[in-house]
Amino acid sequence: MNINTNLSGTVRDAFLEILSETLLLIRSAASDQDLFHALADHAHNIPGHLRHYKSDLLIFYWETERPCFLHNPASRRIGQAFQDAWPILELEYYRIKTLP
DSSP, X not given: OOXXXXXXXXXXXXXXXXXXXXXXHHHHTTTOHHHHXXXXXHHTTHHHHHXXXXXXXXXXXXXXXXXXXXXXXXXXXXXXXTTTTHHHHHHHHHHHHTOO
């Protein structure tokens, strides 16, 4: 896999949007321990993705972290919280996957 250390502003902003939305959701989910844990588990690696970006980290997020979050029953309680950010990351994921 070609390791790309250049993080585009759009991808960075999408990760920041997920992180910001997650923090707001955690604040409102304090009494819902399952949702609280699902949100924290989903977002805890995002600062590292931003700090030490490599295309492999975005691939790991898209193929592993996001599906784990989506398969957690608690995540269904937040609806479409990341609907604006995920399409941006999806486009970048497919762009990376098609690199030679």
